[in-house]
Amino acid sequence: MKPITVAYLGLLDSDRATGTRRAEEHLTRLAQAVAARSGYGWTIEIISAGLEAATHSVSAGVLRTILPIVGKPRTPWDAVSWRLPEALARADLVHLHDGFSRLGEAALLIAKQSHQPICITEYGLNGHWLSSELGLTELADVVICHCPALAGRLQSTRPVEVVPAKFDVAALGLPAAWPSPNCLPLRAEQPANYDYHAAGAGLYAIYQRLLNQTMEMAA
Amino acid sequence: MRILVLSNLYPPDFIGGYELCCRQIVDGLLARGHEVQVLTSSPRSPCESPDHVWRSFDLVNCYDAYEVLRSLPLTRDVRDGKSVWANAHNVYVLIDALKRFDPDVVYLWNLFGLGGLGLVGCLQYLAVPWVWYLGDCVPLMLCRRGAEVLPVLAEEFGRRVRGSYMPVSQRVVDEIEATGVRLSGQVETLPNWVLGDTPPSRERYYRPGEKLRIVSAGQMGRHKGIHLLIEAAALLRERGHENFSIDLYGKVNDTSIADLPRALDVERHVAFHGLCSQEELVAHYERHEYDVFAFPTWEREPFGCAPLEAAAYGCVIVMTQSCGIGEWLVHDVHCLKAPRTAAALADVFAGIMRGDIDLGPIGRRASAVIWRDFHLDALMPRIEAALARAARQPRGPVGRPDDAYRLARLAEKLAKAIIHEDYVETQAA
Numbered sequence: 117m118k119p120i121t122v123a124y125l126g127l128l129d130s131d132r133a134t135g136t137r138r139a140e141e142h143l144t145r146l147a148q149a150v151a152a153r154s155g156y157g158w159t160i161e162i163i164s165a166g167l168e169a170a171t172h173s174v175s176a177g178v179l180r181t182i183l184p185i186v187g188k189p190r191t192p193w194d195a196v197s198w199r200l201p202e203a204l205a206r207a208d209l210v211h212l213h214d215g216f217s218r219l220g221e222a223a224l225l226i227a228k229q230s231h232q233p234i235c236i237t238e239y240g241l242n243g244h245w246l247s248s249e250l251g252l253t254e255l256a257d258v259v260i261c262h263c264p265a266l267a268g269r270l271q272s273t274r275p276v277e278v279v280p281a282k283f284d285v286a287a288l289g290l291p292a293a294w295p296s297p298n299c300l301p302l303r304a305e306q307p308a309n310y311d312y313h314a315a316g317a318g319l320y321a322i323y324q325r326l327l328n329q330t331m332e333m334a335a
Numbered sequence: 336m337r338i339l340v341l342s343n344l345y346p347p348d349f350i351g352g353y354e355l356c357c358r359q360i361v362d363g364l365l366a367r368g369h370e371v372q373v374l375t376s377s378p379r380s381p382c383e384s385p386d387h388v389w390r391s392f393d394l395v396n397c398y399d400a401y402e403v404l405r406s407l408p409l410t411r412d413v414r415d416g417k418s419v420w421a422n423a424h425n426v427y428v429l430i431d432a433l434k435r436f437d438p439d440v441v442y443l444w445n446l447f448g449l450g451g452l453g454l455v456g457c458l459q460y461l462a463v464p465w466v467w468y469l470g471d472c473v474p475l476m477l478c479r480r481g482a483e484v485l486p487v488l489a490e491e492f493g494r495r496v497r498g499s500y501m502p503v504s505q506r507v508v509d510e511i512e513a514t515g516v517r518l519s520g521q522v523e524t525l526p527n528w529v530l531g532d533t534p535p536s537r538e539r540y541y542r543p544g545e546k547l548r549i550v551s552a553g554q555m556g557r558h559k560g561i562h563l564l565i566e567a568a569a570l571l572r573e574r575g576h577e578n579f580s581i582d583l584y585g586k587v588n589d590t591s592i593a594d595l596p597r598a599l600d601v602e603r604h605v606a607f608h609g610l611c612s613q614e615e616l617v618a619h620y621e622r623h624e625y626d627v628f629a630f631p632t633w634e635r636e637p638f639g640c641a642p643l644e645a646a647a648y649g650c651v652i653v654m655t656q657s658c659g660i661g662e663w664l665v666h667d668v669h670c671l672k673a674p675r676t677a678a679a680l681a682d683v684f685a686g687i688m689r690g691d692i693d694l695g696p697i698g699r700r701a702s703a704v705i706w707r708d709f710h711l712d713a714l715m716p717r718i719e720a721a722l723a724r725a726a727r728q729p730r731g732p733v734g735r736p737d738d739a740y741r742l743a744r745l746a747e748k749l750a751k752a753i754i755h756e757d758y759v760e761t762q763a764a
Contacts, residue, residue, distance in 0.1 A: 187753070188760045196753070198487035205494070218749065225745050229460055230495065231732040250744050254737070333732060 120158040123207035126214035128164035130289030132192040133299045139288045149316020151177025165197040191297045193217045211235040215247035233326045239285045240266040279318035337370045339438035343448045345375035347382045352640035353445045353470040372436045391428045394448045409758045416750045419477045422450025426743035430736045439726040443467040452477045457739045462730040469502035475511045484514045493517030499725045501525045503638040504659035528711040529647045537649030541626040543690035550625040552584040552641045560631030566677035569599040584611040620648035630654040647705040649698035669701040
């Protein structure tokens, strides 16, 4: 059986604005939990665009890829890379962890056009014009919420799955109004009591269902 | 079959052969009993449209030199992006047309100015089969930013866009693929054509001592070599030849060309007659009013409908040594080929006037082969077969129309954002 690759995008641009590694650490731990749940049969590739392009192995089943950035983006969240289509072509499933970065939007465009299964994590944020104006979560195959109450409130025609966790995305850095290159005031603490093991198990189950559905449809 | 035809322009709104050919094919398909619906842009001047023509697309008119030259660089870049990459309005119109008409196959023509990449992307996403008539390097144009091909678009086009292509010459394919844009799927070369009933053989050809009547028709621009033709007229005069005329039919948008006959003192020999309908031109050829059709076009000319029409009536083509139509006709057998210089053209015309070149056998052979092999009736079965084959192709995963429209809007916004950002960067530099 072909090994599965899941591409993770989003949140990482915030690290450039906050000067921390909070987003990277969060996604890495999440990816490690999913990889572990797959018995290390799956690879989770965490992708962003940056000045120093490279790919390296973080741990068993987790790759970190930085794609070469195009031009000079005005804010950290405007970064994009022409190598993104090539990177996404390796993925069996794409999970976008934010709705406010251009790399995520470009990934959504590319992955959807190729009928790759897509998950989008929804945090219930307001004010991110492109996502809300275009209703981009409607392009997801599954919308993932950490908060059951938010999942209940979401007006989406797409399936919504809950991976319960106490998670505050503002602790990783949310973009201030464009074209500010800064974050909104950063919460001092990392997400508390976030159970990566449970979240990884939840995500793994969702991914597996989605991949199975995709295979059935292709057949 | 139910065939939806997409074209940036459609007669009576036209610029060149691409859209004229489109109408001929549409009429031919309708005459053969197919249900055909054309989807094109709102006309640049008011015109009548039959029921089978919907003029709902928005054309970003990149052919409008007046507006292009007077636009600010940023405006021009944004227009260019919308012209080739994504125009969400046009994707919406396409989706609506697909719902209303429910075609078996979509027949693509010139998509430049319509956000063609977005239209093709939409068809791919919805798994609608298509056949693409390539009268020019349109896929290549759609992968460009300004004059440069964007490698990422070239690569993705080859990887994701898959269908049936019908280029008018191998040089079209070569020019596209030389830039890294790969045509994936079926590629079948098919020439342009002539219409009408085979005329009686032309009896009378040019004889030395008579006036050599030269004609050319099409866009009166330097890319078509019209300046070379006028310069050749001046060279002929220098060499003592006065008994010739050059009639030019088509819009003259280039003032440097318009003034050339006066500047080179060949006004008595060279006449601009302005735009002339295809029917009127054919009538000139039918009456054998011309001996030679001069076609000193650029070497990247994909085909050339105008010379084919002329040659069908025994008017011998003198063409650039290497150009699209030249792939289909043999030098000294069906036509005369010459290097693309004024001197070389003048040499050929002088050779004819001296009697070194006999136009009769060449004109007769060309006429015979054109009516046999290049008549639309001879080519139509191949076109129908290609459309039917595409319609039968197994389809991949089918996307939702709403998603296709959302993707188009996202693509349009992303393209605009990237163009704006580059502009800011350039200004800063």
